[in-house]
Amino acid sequence: MVPELPRVEGFKPLPKRWVVGWTFAWLGRNRRLSKDYEQHPSVSEAWLYLGMLRLLVRRLAKAA
Template sequence: SLLQALAAESPLRHILADRVYRGPKLLGAVADCGPWNIEIVQRPAGTKGFQLLPRRWVVERTFAWLGRNRRLAKDYEATIASAHAWLMIACIKLLVRRLSQARC
């Protein structure tokens, strides 16, 4: 799975999840994928309407960066390998753009 590949290749060990994933199903799904620290982002109790949530912007910002790539705006891919390749291309494109704008 994706998390098993990440555990083998990356030092990342933290998962941010929306409050709808707070049940035992998420914990069971990632239990055999490595040592992950799962943080459920929830609104404070008694809050109604819009509430700016801590760390939620990280996920939203990442989806916005990826959404700028037309191929990733919709789910066109038939295989996981193809979807993974296009995701890697989008990330490489983002990094190259940032490196070209950086001043050495």
């Protein structure tokens, strides 16, 4: 039998959980990363790096 978790009144977001959701949303803006087209994981990883690099460059350009 599974023990019942204590219930908390109101909405309590989990700490740092939103970071993961926003990261996937930002990566989903890149057309190539919206679906998994690649057959090799190393190619998918390279596209992830490029997507995050694009995000970083845009943020740096906006700050300058």
